[in-house]
Amino acid sequence: MLKPVKYLGQHFLNDKNIARKIAEAINPQLDDVIVEIGAGEGFLTEQFVGKVRKIFAVEVDKRAVDFLRVRFEDKVEVLHNDFLKLNLKMFESYGKIRLVGNIPYNITSSIIFKAIENRRLIKDLIIMVQLEVALRIVSQPGVKDYSILSVMCQAYSKPEILFRVSRNVFYPRPNVTSAVIRLDFERGERAERISDDVFFRRVVKLVFNKRRKILKNTLKEIFDEAILSQLEFDLTRRPEQLTVDEFIDLSNSLYNLAGKIKVNDL
Template identity: 40%
Template sequence: MAKHKKYKEDNSSRSEKTAVKAKKHLGQHFLKDENIARKIGDTLTQTGYTNVIEIGPGMGVLTKYILEKELNVVAMDLDNESIEYLNTTFRLEHAASERKSISFQVLEADFLRYNLDTLFSEEQFAITGNFPYNISSQIVFKTLEHRDRIPEFTGMFQKEVAQRICEKPGSKAYGILSVLTQAFYDAEYLFTVPPGVFNPPPKVDSGVLRLIRKKEYSLPCSEKLLFTVVKTAFGQRRKTLRNSLKTLQLTDTIKALDILNKRPEQLSVEEFIELTLLIEKS
C-alpha cells in the first residue's frame, strides 16, 4: 500500500510540472478524484476477455488503476499532448514496474475512425474510459457495430446520456439509444459523479454505467431494419406507431396490429424486435 501511495505522490508531483491542458474542442474534462477513478477501474469485471481499450485517458488518472489488472491495455487518445504525457509518465514506468497488466500501449488515434480489427488479433476486448461528452453516443454505436468482439463496456458519460442508455420503457428518457443498446447488451447505471471532481468542471453531473453483452446477441430479424424501425418511430415519438411508421409502407395486416396503437416509448426492446420481424416477413 505504501508503494502505491508513493507512486501516486510521485505522479502528482510530475503532473503539476507537465500537466496537460484540457482542450474544449476535444470535450476534455480531466477527472482528479482518485477514489472515483479507482471505482471506474473496478467496473471492469475481466470476465471473458484479457484485453481493454481505454478511450480518452488524458493524464492517466484512470489508466493507473486499469494497469493494476491482468489485462493487455491500449490507451487511445486523439490529443498528442496527452499521448506524450502518457508515454513519458506511464509507459516507461510500467515497463520498469511490477504492475499486473500484461502489456501497455499508448496509441494516438481517433477511436471513431480507427480500425479495431487491427488490435488484439481476433481476441475479445472490453472498452472503458471517461468519454468526451461530444462523441459518447457515437462511441456506443461503434461498440454495437463490433459487439461480436466486445463482451463488456464500462465508463463515464454525461449523466443524462448514461441514464438514457440504461432506461426502461415508459419513460421520456427511453429512446433510440436505449433500445438499440439493450438489444445486444444488459445495461446497468452504476453511480453518479458530481462536476467538482473534474478540471475544468463540466456544467452537468456525470454517470457511470456498465454494459454486458447478452448471451444471445444475434437478432432473429434484420439488424438494419430494426435500426430503421426504431429511429423512424422515435423520430415522431408523440405519435402512435401507426402514424410514425407510415413511411415504411406497412401492409394492411401490419397496420391492423394492436401494437401500432402504442407510442414508441411504450414498447420493450423485445416488442421492437418482434415488430421488425413481422415487417420483414410481410
C-alpha cells in the first residue's frame, strides 16, 4: 500500500464495496471513455476494466503512476499529469468523456470549474467531495449554503448528491464526511440561455463576494447608474435571494447594455 502524501491531499479509498457502489452509480457503458482524476492505487479504476471502451487514469504522484502501470498494464492508459494542467481537448477524438474520481478536497472547486469550462467535451462529472460542499452545490436560494458554486453548477449542469460516504473507508481517515456527486452536463439546459460565459461568471462572483450588500450597491461600483436604471430587475435584493434563472437574466441584461465595454473591469 502506498503511503499517502500530505501535501497532495491524498486520502486513498480502501473499501471495495464503496468503489463498487460508485461504479454502479456511474453505470458504465461499453462505449464510455472514462477519465479518472487521481487514480491512486486503482481501487475505483479496476471497476471499469473490461466494461468500457477506454480508461485514462490521470495521476500526479509518480509512485502511483508506476504502481498503476504495473497493475493494469495495457488495460488502462496512465497519464502522469496534474489534472488541472491537462488540456482536455486531447480526448476530443473519443467523443464526450466521463470524468470520475476520489479527488483531493482542497482542489474541488478548481476541478469543478475546469469541468464547467470544458463541458462540451464532457458527458458528466462524478466525484467524491466533502459533504458540506455537496450540500452547497445543490443548495437553493434563501439559505447560507447558496453560493457561487451553487449558481455555477446549477446553471451549467444538473447536479445531484448520489450518496454519502463514511470517513472510515479512507486511508488516512479524513476529518469530514464525504459524498459522491454527479454533475450531468447533458442536462444543463440553462447554459444555452447565457449570453456570455465569462461575463456571467464575473457577475455572479462580483455580487457573491459582497453577499451582505443589496445588488444595486455592489453593481454601481462597476456599472453606471444610467445602465442600472434601465434594468427591469429588483436590485434591492441580496444575491442569495436570486434564483439561478434570475442570475442568468440579470447577467444577460447587463451584458446587452454594457457587457462588451465593462467585462474586463469586473
